[in-house]
């Protein structure tokens with residue numbers, strides 16, 4: 001079986017080619033593989049009847065999830081190289097995605113449409129998704145409150161803050177990740193709007209912790225910022241591991257994310 005170690009803007013993946021060899025790791029095995037390969041997510045490529053590939057995703061804690069933006073760009077690059085096509089299709093549990101080459105070796109993925117219904121996130125109860133009832137810290141003077149929420153095929157809560165670096169994310173992230181309002185947990189974004197075209201973002205990922213970049217997190221932050229009219233619908237997201245350009249197009253309501261991918265090594269077992 002072929003294995004690739006890749007990263008998308010520093011978000012690290014161990015990618016297993018399960019198109020001709022079966023690969024169904026237990027939660028413990030995923031945790032071990034992620035640890036050994038220093039990966040935030042473990043990815044399996046499987047055959048799909050209708051698309052170029054099916055992409056299965058596990059967080060480093062062993063939980064299987066339905067979306068991963070940066071892994072989609074890495075898998076996109078692998079399949080574009082392998083097939084020589086101009087664009088390839090990736091089926092995930094969440095949606096059908098398309099990947100294609102952009103300028104300067106960057107890879108773009110069409111991440112589909114954001115889901116805004118409270119049931120789509122999902123939330124435990126009906127609430128205004130532009131600012132939900134979550135407070136962290138003293139009730140009369142919370143450290144964090146009222147995140148905007150959205151689903152990019154996975155749940156995201158985004159706090160707009162004035163200085164991302166002023167927050168102890170490893171301490172605060174877990175308090176939101178498994179807050180009772182989120183029955184399936186949530187990814188937690190800390191977003192600082194620099195100007196109408198630039199957002200600084202750090203993300204505490206569900207099941208993976210603070211990563212160098214979260215692709216769906218970048219899409220979620222842009223969608224929440226543009227929905228609140230804090231930014232344009234297209235902006236550069238500055239993450240710890242690099243920059244992602246996110247464009248929520250009005251014409252088709254789909255979110256396009258462009259950024260770097262790197263093949264660290266490949267091996268075979």
Ligand SMILES: N[C@@H](CCC[C@H](N)C(=O)O)C(=O)O
Pocket residue numbers: 011040041059065066067068069070071154155187205206207208211213214215216217
């Ligand atoms: N790193 C990813 C997101 C991976 C899944 C996420 N942690 C979840 O639990 O939903 C990305 O680039 O989007």
